[in-house]
Amino acid sequence: xxxxxxxxxxxxxxxxxxxxxxxxxxxxxxxxxxxxxxxxxxxxxxxxxxxxxxxxxxxxxxxxxxxxxxxxxxxxxxxxxxxxxxxxxxxxxxxxxxxxxxxxxxxxxxxxxxxxxxxxxxxxxxxxxxxxxxxxxxxxxxxxxxxxxxxxxxxxxxxxxxxxxxxxxxxxxxxxxxxxxxxxxxxxxxxxxxxxxxxxxxxxxxxxxxxxxxxxxxxxxxxxxxxxxxxxxxxxxxxxxxxxxxxxxxxxxxxxxxxxxxxxxxxxxxxxxxxxxxxxxxxxxxxxxxxxxxx
Amino acid sequence: xxxxxxxxxxxxxxxxxxxxxxxxxxxxxxxxxxxxxxxxxxxxxxxxxxxxxxxxxxxxxxxxxxxxxxxxxxxxxxxxxxxxxxxxxxxxxxxxxxxxxxxxxxxxxxxxxxxxxxxxxxxxxxxxxxxxxxxxxxxxxxxxxxxxxxxxxxxxxxxxxxxxxxxxxxxxxxxxxxxxxxxxxxxxxxxxxxxxxxxxxxxxxxxxxxxxxxxxxxxxxxxxxxxxxxxxxxxxxxxxxxxxxxxxxxxxxxxxxxxxxxxxxxxxxxxxxxxxxxxxxxxxxx
Numbered sequence: 001x002x003x004x005x006x007x008x009x010x011x012x013x014x015x016x017x018x019x020x021x022x023x024x025x026x027x028x029x030x031x032x033x034x035x036x037x038x039x040x041x042x043x044x045x046x047x048x049x050x051x052x053x054x055x056x057x058x059x060x061x062x063x064x065x066x067x068x069x070x071x072x073x074x075x076x077x078x079x080x081x082x083x084x085x086x087x088x089x090x091x092x093x094x095x096x097x098x099x100x101x102x103x104x105x106x107x108x109x110x111x112x113x114x115x116x117x118x119x120x121x122x123x124x125x126x127x128x129x130x131x132x133x134x135x136x137x138x139x140x141x142x143x144x145x146x147x148x149x150x151x152x153x154x155x156x157x158x159x160x161x162x163x164x165x166x167x168x169x170x171x172x173x174x175x176x177x178x179x180x181x182x183x184x185x186x187x188x189x190x191x192x193x194x195x196x197x198x199x200x201x202x203x204x205x206x207x208x209x210x211x212x213x214x215x216x217x218x219x220x221x222x223x224x225x226x227x228x229x230x231x232x233x234x235x236x237x238x239x240x241x242x243x244x245x246x247x248x249x250x251x252x253x254x255x256x257x258x259x260x261x262x263x264x265x266x267x268x269x270x271x272x273x274x275x276x277x278x279x280x281x282x283x284x285x286x287x288x289x290x291x292x293x294x295x
Numbered sequence: 296x297x298x299x300x301x302x303x304x305x306x307x308x309x310x311x312x313x314x315x316x317x318x319x320x321x322x323x324x325x326x327x328x329x330x331x332x333x334x335x336x337x338x339x340x341x342x343x344x345x346x347x348x349x350x351x352x353x354x355x356x357x358x359x360x361x362x363x364x365x366x367x368x369x370x371x372x373x374x375x376x377x378x379x380x381x382x383x384x385x386x387x388x389x390x391x392x393x394x395x396x397x398x399x400x401x402x403x404x405x406x407x408x409x410x411x412x413x414x415x416x417x418x419x420x421x422x423x424x425x426x427x428x429x430x431x432x433x434x435x436x437x438x439x440x441x442x443x444x445x446x447x448x449x450x451x452x453x454x455x456x457x458x459x460x461x462x463x464x465x466x467x468x469x470x471x472x473x474x475x476x477x478x479x480x481x482x483x484x485x486x487x488x489x490x491x492x493x494x495x496x497x498x499x500x501x502x503x504x505x506x507x508x509x510x511x512x513x514x515x516x517x518x519x520x521x522x523x524x525x526x527x528x529x530x531x532x533x534x535x536x537x538x539x540x541x542x543x544x545x546x547x548x549x550x551x552x553x554x555x556x557x558x559x560x561x562x563x564x565x566x567x568x569x570x571x572x573x574x575x576x577x578x579x580x581x
Contacts, residue, residue, distance in 0.1 A: 002394075002396060003395055003396055003397065004396070004398075005396045005397065005398035008396075010484070011395075011484045011485070011488070012392060012395075012398070014388075015389070015391045015392040015395070015396075016389065016392040016396075016398075018384075018385060019385040019388050019455065019459075020404070022385055022451065022452070023389075023407060023408065023411075026448050026449070026451070026452045027411055027419075027422075028407065030423055030425060030426035031414075031419075031422045033425050033430065034418070034421060034422045034425055037425065086322060089309075089315060089318050089319075092309055093309050093315050093318075096308060096309045105319070108326070109326075110560070111557065112326045114513075114557075114560050115330065115553055115556050116512070116513050116515075116549075116553075116556065117513060118515050118533055118534055118537070119330075119333070119533070119552060119553060120329070120330065121537075122533065123329035123332065123333040124329050125537070125541055126329065126332060126333060126336070127328075127329045133332060136346075172325070172326070172329075175322075175325075175326065229413065229415070230415070232415070233415025233416060233417050233418070235416065236515060236516065240537065240538075250415070250417040250516075253417050253418075253421060257421050257424055257520070263425065266421060267421070267425075270415075270417060270418040270421050273417070273418060274414060274415065274418050277413060277414070
């Protein structure tokens with residue numbers, strides 16, 4: 001049974017004191033300051049006057065910025081959807097693999113996950129750019145075909161600095177986020193239910209959609225959440241792979257704090273992003289409760 | 296068909312179906328081809344980095360003689376080491392307090408502790424930028440490693456809640472009767488913690504330490520907002536190199552970091568004995 005803190009005040013204070021102070025001082029206070037700034041305006045070059053104005057939030061929902069919010073949400077949703085489609089069969093295969101194969105497959109998914117995000121993005125640049133591996137490979141094929149067919153000179157397909165590159169990059173980075181929770185949900189399934197469904201004449205697809213998916217729904221929901229949240233706030237991928245029209249909300253926030261030097265507006269944007277994140281978590285929690293199962 | 300055929304795949308042996316194998320193969324290529332190409336081309340004797348021109352180690356030589364790159368790498372490792380020490384201590388303490396005691400405001404603390412895990416990196420980055428610009432301006436020109444203080448503090452803030460998650464998961468399997476037995480046999484509060492609870496916690500502390508180390512070594516966004524001109528970390532340095540162009544030096548430097556990460560992961564797996572356990576560090580498995 002848990003002890004009341006009054007029974008061992010010295011132990012309690014020693015154990016809780018330092019982490020609590022750290023959390024408040026080096027996390028909650030900085031966030032609170034940003035929150036306060038979001039109700040202020042620039043007063044001179046370095047001073048920020050907190051006046052309780054809602055101007056920054058009003059500006060954030062102007063069409064220009066609203067569009068970026070919607071676009072970020074759309075890109076994150078598309079990324080999540082692609083990760084689900086690509087990752088689900090992988091999770092399924094891992095679930096039904098032998099113990100040994102399972103360990104190796106999990107390692108296969110996890111190793112890129114532990115590799116530095118910047119390095120993975122950089123590796124993609126080398127693949128996607130005009131002189132990248134894809135275009136050079138295509139060029140080689142094209143030249144080879146050109147020996148038999150009269151073909152125009154090869155034009156590299158522009159892939160870098162497009163929305164396409166951003167989506168590829170986000171899927172590349174977030175795929176493990178989707179596969180791991182899916183796997184842990186599928187692994188807990190009662191396999192005899194699947195066998196029963198197959199025995200009773202349902203095909204694999206029908207078993208998948210009528211038995212596996214409904215049973216694994218909480219895991220699917222948490223996979224979607226775990227992928228969607230970081231994709232929504234992605235900074236590095238759109239920054240390095242995207243072009244001027246593929247800026248996501250995190251890039252706009254960064255610009256306010258660095259080049260544009262409009263901290264109050266950047267603060268308002270970053271709190272809106274945070275609220276969106278909380279809404280996503282709350283929606284998932286509510287859906288989970290309605291189903292009567294916890295993810 | 297003279298050869299003896301293997302039995303057809305069982306109904307649930309998805310891994311033995313060729314469609315599934317093809318899918319897995321494609322995903323593996325998608326995940327690994329860019330990284331393997333990056334590593335292979337770090338040995339390529341050509342600046343343009345596309346066509347294979349022969350094996351060379353000169354870019355490693357260059358990377359090892361690039362003092363700013365070395366400094367950034369040393370900074371990253373120092374920050375990661377400091378962050379690990381602080382995160383493990385703080386994470387274990389808060390996990391112990393939450394596991395052991397009933398106290399008012401426990402739910403609030405629980406929620407607040409989850410915040411650094413769920414808050415978007417960019418939001419935490421700007422919060423740290425504002426904090427260290429306005430509230431606690433970190434003095435410039437402090438001797439090493441004190442000059443890395445701001446980055447280290449920021450890293451500890453997002454790492455120690457992860458350590459707490461891992462340690463709490465471990466403590467769930469602790470038999471409280473052991474503690475009672477220790478108390479019955481005359482051990483005091485501190486003695487019980489030191490001799491009975493900590494040994495049970497130990498594997499989680501190791502896992503938490505590796506997690507904190509990797510999280511710190513990996514972080515770009517939050518560091519980007521807290522680092523100054525003389526406190527550049529490896530990812531920040533690579534970022535500024537990548538902005539300019541794709542060069543073999545970056546490939547060489549990245550390969551070193553990838554190898555380091557793979558080694559760390561291998562150590563983590565050896566200690567855990569189960570890859571699923573390492574995934575648990577990210578909170579998706581009990």
